[in-house]
Amino acid sequence: MPAAPVRSIGLQFDQVDKRYGAVYALRNLTLSIAAGECMAIAGRNGSGKTTLLRVAAQLVRPTRGSISFCGGTGHPKPQIGFVGHSTMVYDELTAAENLIFFAKLQGVAEAKTWADELLREVGLEDRKDSLVRTFSRGMRQRVAIARALLAQPSLLLFDEPATGLDAESNAWLTEHVRKLRDTRCTILMSLHGESPMARLATRAVRLEGGSVIADTQRGAMFQSIFAAAGC
Amino acid sequence: MALLSKAAVLLGKEVRTEFRSRELLSTTIVFVLVVVVVFSFTFDPTTNESRRFGPGLLWMAFLFAASLMLQPCFLREQVNDTLSALRLAVSDPFAIFLAKISANTLFLLLTELLMLPVFAALFNVSFAAQLPGILLTFFLGSLGISVVGTALAVISAQARMRELLLPLLLLPLLTPILVVSTEVTIRLMQPEPYMEWKGIGLMAGFDVVFLTVLWLFGEYLLEE
Numbered sequence A: 001m002p003a004a005p006v007r008s009i010g011l012q013f014d015q016v017d018k019r020y021g022a023v024y025a026l027r028n029l030t031l032s033i034a035a036g037e038c039m040a041i042a043g044r045n046g047s048g049k050t051t052l053l054r055v056a057a058q059l060v061r062p063t064r065g066s067i068s069f070c071g072g073t074g075h076p077k078p079q080i081g082f083v084g085h086s087t088m089v090y091d092e093l094t095a096a097e098n099l100i101f102f103a104k105l106q107g108v109a110e111a112k113t114w115a116d117e118l119l120r121e122v123g124l125e126d127r128k129d130s131l132v133r134t135f136s137r138g139m140r141q142r143v144a145i146a147r148a149l150l151a152q153p154s155l156l157l158f159d160e161p162a163t164g165l166d167a168e169s170n171a172w173l174t175e176h177v178r179k180l181r182d183t184r185c186t187i188l189m190s191l192h193g194e195s196p197m198a199r200l201a202t203r204a205v206r207l208e209g210g211s212v213i214a215d216t217q218r219g220a221m222f223q224s225i226f227a228a229a230g231c
Numbered sequence B: 001m002a003l004l005s006k007a008a009v010l011l012g013k014e015v016r017t018e019f020r021s022r023e024l025l026s027t028t029i030v031f032v033l034v035v036v037v038v039f040s041f042t043f044d045p046t047t048n049e050s051r052r053f054g055p056g057l058l059w060m061a062f063l064f065a066a067s068l069m070l071q072p073c074f075l076r077e078q079v080n081d082t083l084s085a086l087r088l089a090v091s092d093p094f095a096i097f098l099a100k101i102s103a104n105t106l107f108l109l110l111t112e113l114l115m116l117p118v119f120a121a122l123f124n125v126s127f128a129a130q131l132p133g134i135l136l137t138f139f140l141g142s143l144g145i146s147v148v149g150t151a152l153a154v155i156s157a158q159a160r161m162r163e164l165l166l167p168l169l170l171l172p173l174l175t176p177i178l179v180v181s182t183e184v185t186i187r188l189m190q191p192e193p194y195m196e197w198k199g200i201g202l203m204a205g206f207d208v209v210f211l212t213v214l215w216l217f218g219e220y221l222l223e224e
Helices: A049-056 A095-105 A112-122 A139-148 A167-180 A194-202 A223-227 B002-021 B024-042 B047-079 B082-089 B096-121 B128-157 B162-188 B195-223
Strands: A009-020 A023-033 A038-042 A064-071 A082-084 A155-161 A186-190 A203-208 A210-215
Touching: A009 A049, A009 A186, A009 B047, A023 A203, A023 A210, A038 A049, A049 A186, A049 A194, A082 B082, A082 B128, A095 A194, A095 B002, A095 B082, A112 A139, A139 A167, A167 A186, A167 A194, A186 B195, A203 B195, B002 B024, B002 B096, B024 B047, B024 B096, B047 B082, B047 B096, B047 B128, B047 B162, B082 B096, B096 B195, B128 B162, B128 B195, B162 B195
Parallel strands: A038 A186, A038 A203, A082 A155, A155 A186
Antiparallel strands: A009 A023, A009 A064, A203 A210
16 A cells, blocks of 8 residues: 655646747646645647646746645645656666665655565565566556655656556556545546546546646546547 | 765766666777777877877867767656656756766766776877876866766757757867867876966866856756
């Protein structure tokens, strides 16, 4: 079971634009996400899902507008766990070396013990000393999730985390996100369509052209968010 | 202290991955070796000619080797988007630059030290007595190349014509430190060698200025 986050945080997008040249990835986006909320973001390719998550992670600076965090430790840079399209781990290092390295960078106490525990949690204890480049896509994704959980983040961002995973790995991932959601960790996940993970969300938004065009809590309209996204 | 400890962790990773793959070191060592050997057989210089032209050839070889080494230092972070993971993990992005600069300087110095006896043998020059001065010159010169090169590597990694961009930007910016490094090395290889402290001061100044610029503006260079 993943450890509970230190303190979950909420975040607020306030009239955010992100432009790449003449193309708007996000356009006048205003969105409020409460602490402990599990939000699914749906939309077609190029609708701005990834940019929204990268702006939330402070990896991309908005062209206009701002994002702010509420709750948590009050630190200007809160602990954020990010699982993206890429694994964000080093192929030339072993699974354990990767986790110990990132744990030390994030100032985690007893990095080795915590890394071992996380590797056990994600089912990679037996392969912890194998180079990541020898892993399957599903195993790499498990390492990526362990890396994202290292600092017990207050906010978890998943960018189409099930891409390339087989049914078994997908089921494992869904179960894992369910456990995280139950610890009241704030979760934002972009999904490319109706999936088991979508059913974990307590709220769903649909993006089109970088703007939110539908926003609904779990209920009758919920599934339509994913269906209407045409994905 | 936090900055230095994070940079040390990052440097440890750089060294570990490099010594595991040996991609950069083997490439640069072979490249410098080929250049030094080709130059020595092409010119077949006398000892006096070697003292005058050798340092220039040596620094030219180091520069091209460095451009080979610097190119992948941020490109490798793009393969699995590990640069984003690093940016999320460290609060001060200068730690990333500090580690990359230290690693590049270390690898470049290692290449230079391995080439020094080869150069001495092929060009028939002896500078054993001036080794401390040579090492100081190599260190300051390599640091300057690494500081500027690391900054330009991160810029070029995000550009479309990245393979062309780095050498194009690198050569003009490094001209001052290359000229000074060569001059200082020439003085150290004379029959009556002496340390040109003014040159050492200029090299140190160059390093400090570019390190400060990187410290002030590095965060913007890492942004997407």
